[in-house]
Amino acid sequence: MSPRATRLLFGAVVAGLAIAALRLPTPKFGDPRVLFGDMAAPDLQPWTQHDTLGRGETLTGLLARRGLSNTEASNVVRATPLNPRRIPAGMPVELRGDTTDSRPQEIRFRLAVDRIMRVARSGDSWAATEEVLPWTVDTVLLRGTVREHLYQAIGEGSDSLLAGRARDELAWAIADIYEYKIDMSRELQQGDQVRALFERHIAPDGTMKIGTVIAAGLQRAGTEIQAYRMVQPDGRVRYYDERGRSLAATFLRAPLQFRRISSNFGRRRHPILGTMRAHQGMDYAANAGTPVRAIGDGTVIFAGTRGGYGNVVELRHINGMVTRYAHLRGFAKGIRRGARVSIGEEIAYVGSTGLSTAPHLHFEVLIGGVHRDPRRALATAEAGPALTGSAFAQFEAVRDGVSFALEQPAGIVRALGN
Numbered sequence: 001m002s003p004r005a006t007r008l009l010f011g012a013v014v015a016g017l018a019i020a021a022l023r024l025p026t027p028k029f030g031d032p033r034v035l036f037g038d039m040a041a042p043d044l045q046p047w048t049q050h051d052t053l054g055r056g057e058t059l060t061g062l063l064a065r066r067g068l069s070n071t072e073a074s075n076v077v078r079a080t081p082l083n084p085r086r087i088p089a090g091m092p093v094e095l096r097g098d099t100t101d102s103r104p105q106e107i108r109f110r111l112a113v114d115r116i117m118r119v120a121r122s123g124d125s126w127a128a129t130e131e132v133l134p135w136t137v138d139t140v141l142l143r144g145t146v147r148e149h150l151y152q153a154i155g156e157g158s159d160s161l162l163a164g165r166a167r168d169e170l171a172w173a174i175a176d177i178y179e180y181k182i183d184m185s186r187e188l189q190q191g192d193q194v195r196a197l198f199e200r201h202i203a204p205d206g207t208m209k210i211g212t213v214i215a216a217g218l219q220r221a222g223t224e225i226q227a228y229r230m231v232q233p234d235g236r237v238r239y240y241d242e243r244g245r246s247l248a249a250t251f252l253r254a255p256l257q258f259r260r261i262s263s264n265f266g267r268r269r270h271p272i273l274g275t276m277r278a279h280q281g282m283d284y285a286a287n288a289g290t291p292v293r294a295i296g297d298g299t300v301i302f303a304g305t306r307g308g309y310g311n312v313v314e315l316r317h318i319n320g321m322v323t324r325y326a327h328l329r330g331f332a333k334g335i336r337r338g339a340r341v342s343i344g345e346e347i348a349y350v351g352s353t354g355l356s357t358a359p360h361l362h363f364e365v366l367i368g369g370v371h372r373d374p375r376r377a378l379a380t381a382e383a384g385p386a387l388t389g390s391a392f393a394q395f396e397a398v399r400d401g402v403s404f405a406l407e408q409p410a411g412i413v414r415a416l417g418n
């Protein structure tokens, strides 16, 4: 064990004894608690102050505000490799000292949830060390039921399993997995069920993030589309249904990534149903500049300005289908008449040009010059290509290793087949 680790462990033991001492009768002389307490005294850090860097405040400014002299404050900052201009406002700072001195013994800058810069004082000199704190990883099964929207289903299913932004991250990851099957911002219905088996990463301060989604299930109208993650020989990740058929299809179900659609729009119960007939398209509220993606492979047949549409792109796809993307702020590089685009390619950016009062994407699908409901026109009845041969055998091993976990009640899954 390193000296520091020993000290920490020792400190923890002492702290534990101190807590125990509060609950127990006063220890008598000769009691080990007395002995430990005496020995540990120089190592104890009886005071800690917490602060955060203010907007526009410098590190030296903060330290001076905390009572350090200007010289000492600049010595602290100079001891670190930090670029004072790169420190974001809101960074937590901790000052620690002992009872023998009002000057801090150690100052900790929390650079990230898993990175701390410790600056320790010895006499009048300061020395910095950076510490990277390990995240823990476990595997979690979450189940949710849609009453209003995907965020609500994941949020309610999260209970104690996920906190903060990790809930949204999981919703985004699930929407990505099913992006060829369903537009999660408007096609989910009350009673639809979602489950996901995923890696959960937890930082020392409790911050969570979503790692790999290993498998998922989306049940709609009694039918479930399962999704199992497989890494392709070329290194790309794809999801397959329980029979080994790719979830990828000819068209994406929405021209914006679910995570890019304004969350209050995604959280709306009945998004813009009434406007469909009014202007024969679908509206997606998103920030100006949000990338717009080609819904499928195709050719640019128009990229320019046209009346109320403002800046607009039109793509021609197989079977004479045309998609139109309007009110754009601008076009992606190389997007001009005749250019070929691939499914998912960035073609333009959300804006508010033409007859538009706020940034949003207006999206239309036409077949033979006639407007179609995108929800129907982009639906794929056909299943994706199925895995064969050794790839299928590999898939079966993956599927059978995790399908048991998928059947468990929501919670932390301890044992996995792979």
Ligand SMILES: [Zn+2]
Pocket (backbone or CB within 6 Å): 279, 281, 282, 283, 361, 362, 363
């Ligand atoms: Zn519109």
